[in-house]
Amino acid sequence: MKNSSLSNKHPLDELIRTDRIPHIWCPGCGVGTVFSSFLIALRESGIDLKNTVVVSGIGCSGRAAGYVKLDSFHTTHGRAIPFATGIKLANPDLNVIVFSGDGDLFAIGGNHFIHAARRNVDLTVICVNNFTYGMTGGQAAATTPSMAKTTTTPKGNSESPFNLPHLAYASGATYVARWTMLHARDLTEAIKEAILKRGFSFIEALAPCPTGYGRRNKEQPLQTLKIYQEKAIIKNGANPAEADIDFNKGIILGKFIDIKKPTWLDTYNSIYRPQDNSDIIDAA
Amino acid sequence: MSKNVNTGEYFITGDVACAEGALAAGCGFFGGYPITPATEVAEHIAARLPDLGGVYIQLEDEIAAIASVLGASWAGVKSMTATSGPGFSLMMENIGLGICTETPCVIVNIQRAGPSTGLPTLGAQGDMMQARWGSHGHYEIIALSPSSPQEIFYQTIEAFNLSEKYRLPVLIMSDEAIGHISERVIIPKARDIKLISRIKPKGKKNYFKPYQPEGHLGIPPMADIGEGYNLHITGLTHDHKGYPDMTPEGQEEMVNRLIKKIKDNRDDIIRTEDYRMDDAEIVIVSYGVSARSSLAAVDIARAQGIKAGLFRLITVWPFSELRIKELAKKIRGFVTVELNLGQIHLEVERAAGGNAPAFLVGHHGGTVISPETIVEALKNNF
Ligand code: SF4
Numbered sequence: 173m174k175n176s177s178l179s180n181k182h183p184l185d186e187l188i189r190t191d192r193i194p195h196i197w198c199p200g201c202g203v204g205t206v207f208s209s210f211l212i213a214l215r216e217s218g219i220d221l222k223n224t225v226v227v228s229g230i231g232c233s234g235r236a237a238g239y240v241k242l243d244s245f246h247t248t249h250g251r252a253i254p255f256a257t258g259i260k261l262a263n264p265d266l267n268v269i270v271f272s273g274d275g276d277l278f279a280i281g282g283n284h285f286i287h288a289a290r291r292n293v294d295l296t297v298i299c300v301n302n303f304t305y306g307m308t309g310g311q312a313a314a315t316t317p318s319m320a321k322t323t324t325t326p327k328g329n330s331e332s333p334f335n336l337p338h339l340a341y342a343s344g345a346t347y348v349a350r351w352t353m354l355h356a357r358d359l360t361e362a363i364k365e366a367i368l369k370r371g372f373s374f375i376e377a378l379a380p381c382p383t384g385y386g387r388r389n390k391e392q393p394l395q396t397l398k399i400y401q402e403k404a405i406i407k408n409g410a411n412p413a414e415a416d417i418d419f420n421k422g423i424i425l426g427k428f429i430d431i432k433k434p435t436w437l438d439t440y441n442s443i444y445r446p447q448d449n450s451d452i453i454d455a456a
Numbered sequence: 457m458s459k460n461v462n463t464g465e466y467f468i469t470g471d472v473a474c475a476e477g478a479l480a481a482g483c484g485f486f487g488g489y490p491i492t493p494a495t496e497v498a499e500h501i502a503a504r505l506p507d508l509g510g511v512y513i514q515l516e517d518e519i520a521a522i523a524s525v526l527g528a529s530w531a532g533v534k535s536m537t538a539t540s541g542p543g544f545s546l547m548m549e550n551i552g553l554g555i556c557t558e559t560p561c562v563i564v565n566i567q568r569a570g571p572s573t574g575l576p577t578l579g580a581q582g583d584m585m586q587a588r589w590g591s592h593g594h595y596e597i598i599a600l601s602p603s604s605p606q607e608i609f610y611q612t613i614e615a616f617n618l619s620e621k622y623r624l625p626v627l628i629m630s631d632e633a634i635g636h637i638s639e640r641v642i643i644p645k646a647r648d649i650k651l652i653s654r655i656k657p658k659g660k661k662n663y664f665k666p667y668q669p670e671g672h673l674g675i676p677p678m679a680d681i682g683e684g685y686n687l688h689i690t691g692l693t694h695d696h697k698g699y700p701d702m703t704p705e706g707q708e709e710m711v712n713r714l715i716k717k718i719k720d721n722r723d724d725i726i727r728t729e730d731y732r733m734d735d736a737e738i739v740i741v742s743y744g745v746s747a748r749s750s751l752a753a754v755d756i757a758r759a760q761g762i763k764a765g766l767f768r769l770i771t772v773w774p775f776s777e778l779r780i781k782e783l784a785k786k787i788r789g790f791v792t793v794e795l796n797l798g799q800i801h802l803e804v805e806r807a808a809g810g811n812a813p814a815f816l817v818g819h820h821g822g823t824v825i826s827p828e829t830i831v832e833a834l835k836n837n838f
Contacts, residue, residue: 189688192699223682227527238688238700243681245530246690247523248553254487254520258527258535259681261511262485266531266682284523287516436513444506 187211187221189241196235200386200393202379203233203273205353206300209377210271211240213363224267227256229281231307232381233273233300240271250281253288256295264437267367268294274301274315278334282314289343289372291436296366297374299336302381310384317417321388336376337412337428346371348412348429352378352400355425362427371435378423458646460508466641470634471496471538473605473641474564475504477612478536480649483562484510485535487524489517489543492576493632494566497538518543522550522563529561530689532680534616534653538564540632541574541583544590551625552591553691555714558667558676560619560654562612564628566635569795569821579632580821581744581795587627588773594711596718598725599627599773601743605639611770617652618725622717623675629772631795633745633824654678661685665696667713673724674717718774727770728779732758736765738838739783741804742793743769745824750793753830762834772800780807788838789813793830795821813837 182188188211197204214221221242228237230249237244247255252270260268270277277285277299288295304322305311312322312329315336319328340348347369351359359377366373380386380396391399403419408426415424434442461480468476475497478486486505488498502512510533515521521537528535539547544565554561565587569580583590587599598618602608611628619626657664657677664685667676676696679685692700693707701710718725732754733739742750747768757764767783769776780790780803789812792801797818805814817833819825 189686189699222684225681238690241686243685243687244689245527246688246692247526248549248691251519251523251550254515254523255527257513257515257520258485258487258524258529259531260527261513261524262528262531262533262535263680263682283516284520287520437511440506440511440513445509 184208184211187214187241189239192239195239197232198383200380200382201232202302202353202381203300205356206359206377206379207236207239209356209360210298210363213360213367217364217367219267219367223265224269225259227252227259227268227270229272229276231273231276231305233271234276236271250276250284252276253281253284253295253297257288257293260293260295261437269367270295270297272299274299274303275305275313278336279314286339286343289340289345289374292344292346292372292433294370294435294437295372298363299376300379301336301376302379302385304381304385306381306384310388317419322385333417335412335416337415340374341412341429344372345374345429346431346433347373349427350376350415350425352404352425354397354400355404371433461646461649462643463645464643466643467638468605468641469496469636469638470602470605470608470630471566471636472500473609474538474612474628475500476643477609478562479504479508480643481613481616482534482651483536483616484533485525485528486512487521487528487535487537488512488514489521489539491540491543493568493635494538494540494564497564518546519550522547525561526550526554526559529559530681536562536564538566540566540568541570544583544586548590552593554625555591555595556691557689558623559625560623561625562615562619562628563625564630567629567631575822577632578822579745579795581631581746582821584629584772584796584799587629596715597627597773598622598624598718598771599629601629601769601772602634603744603747603768604634605637606641608634609641609643613649620654621652621675622721623654623678629744631745657685666698667694668696669713673721722774725771726774726776728776729768729770731766731768733765733767735763737763737788738791738834739787740764740766740791740793740830741769741800742766743772743800746793746795749825749827750830752827756827756831757834764834775803777807780804781809784808784811787812789815791815791817791830791833791837793817793825795819795825
């Protein structure tokens with residue numbers, strides 16, 4: 173007898189390249205949870221998924237492009253945003269989403285991030301921030317908290333980390349939010365809003381990397397989640413300048429920025445072809 | 457009349473002719489970054505492209521420029537960028553991504569003298585080996601080298617056609633002299649310009665494999681983003697589905713395919729030109745601006761009774777290895793003329809295989825080689 177109430181299918185299977193599972197993420201890794209929130213947000217947003225493309229750079233988070241069953245691009249380290257910019261400007265009908273990690277987007281790719289935000293290219297950028305380079309085994313990143321231990325800062329990080337929401341805001345992003353993977357519903361809502369937002373939108377999602385970061389800083393995966401819970405200060409509308417990550421004073425989460433601005437293409441079109449040109453050149 | 461083809465007769469620089477060639481080829485996206493002596497390509501496109509429905513964007517650096525060009529190509533638009541040495545160096549990693557993901561696009565390098573910042577306003581041909589091997593790994597590339605503004609116009613169209621046909625970034629390896637010289641350029645009627653576009657997939661979308669070779673050329677059809685194929689495209693070694701394959705066998709299969717599609721079609725890709733070659737005993741091998749000096753040198757040498765001929769490389773990569781091999785068996789020797797200290801010369805020597813001596817007339821860059829210098833070398837060596 174067939175049991176119709178049981179299924180081997182995961183509710184998100186239709187959005188996943190199931191033939192590529194198992195994925196590469198370690199047990200206790202937070203990337204997968206952010207990825208799930210992203211997939212739910214994609215579905216709930218109601219956008220045309222056929223016209224949606226996901227672009228990643230390199231790193232553990234960058235592997236997301238390989239698992240999502242949409243047009244998806246796994247590009248070079250740091251260059252997901254300019255690659256995505258080319259896609260968006262060449263075909264403005266596409267929803268273009270960048271899903272990558274902090275090392276990829278803010279160290280090697282930092283220049284591209286600030287310029288895409290400044291231009292207000294209509295992209296959604298989701299950054300999984302785990303404070304480290306996971307794929308290469310846990311080196312110091314541009315987001316590693318001061319004094320944290322990594323393989324390249326064995327006695328503690330002597331540098332200060334970026335405050336990503338502040339950087340995004342100062343660069344011109346029209347939507348800026350930060351959540352942790354523990355705040356999965358809020359994160360999903362935020363990603364949904366960001367996807368539907370016209371303009372450069374940025375989501376920072378804090379997530380543990382137990383393998384690369386946690387074990388060197390005496391944090392079991394569940395402990396990291398506990399810290400997320402205990403230290404979270406939810407403050408929508410907070411000034412991004414105050415959102416620096418300092419576990420002693422608490423981590424500010426929420427939607428910080430949601431403003432309207434003409435996109436790069438809006439402005440370009442209004443200046444260079446005010447009388448709407450429809451004959452976009454197509455290679456096909 | 458097509459607005460993108462500026463039919464008529466003009467007196468323009470090589471850079472502007474290159475831009476016009478791109479527009480005539482249907483280029484709809486240009487990711488730029490200013491650099492001497494290539495800036496005028498971007499400037500001309502920036503002025504003309506918006507009216508044609510395309511987009512010019514100036515990126516924050518050449519890395520972003522080439523990345524945006526690759527993205528735009530996958531969105532279904534013919535796209536390009538133009539640069540010079542320092543920018544070309546920055547583009548190398550993503551040129552490799554373009555090779556590995558089989559992304560059609562055109563990259564113009566108006567060469568200046570290096571290394572490093574070198575002589576920004578003065579020409580050279582010192583990036584020829586970088587064009588061949590500049591990105592990491594083993595691969596094949598197509599590079600053209602124009603000898604006049606008229607030729608860069610046609611070569612830019614040809615570069616787009618080759619890139620769409622063989623699915624790879626195609627390089628135009630020009631130089632400052634050709635980029636900045638003004639000459640007569642005739643732009644033909646649109647109907648006289650032959651354009652090639654990527655082959656589109658047919659059949660069931662679910663079963664489409666983006667890297668399954670097809671047809672007599674062995675090139676996979678290309679689906680664009682948004683056509684419902686759920687493409688996955690990666691710079692990792694991948695199988696025909698586009699999925700990562702981290703095995704030595706997968707690596708061998710993919711790299712062989714990328715190499716074979718160019719090597720097996722060399723006859724279709726390579727263009728060269730013979731000048732007074734029929735009875736030539738000494739063959740000058742040259743390209744770009746140096747081929748102009750070489751042409752004059754052939755005439756001077758002939759007037760003095762030296763049986764010289766010019767074998768001009770219009771396509772520099774893939775290299776005309778077989779032709780050099782053949783020639784080596786029946787001539788007295790080769791002289792390669794180029795604005796570097798022997799990049800193509802060593803290729804000529806290698807292909808000649810000891811059957812004929814190969815000499816170099818090279819220069820460090822910053823000037824052009826005079827015909828007299830070449831004739832002197834012919835006399836001294838033969
Ligand atoms: S190394 Fe860290 S980020 Fe990478 S998969 Fe493992 S836990 Fe996740």
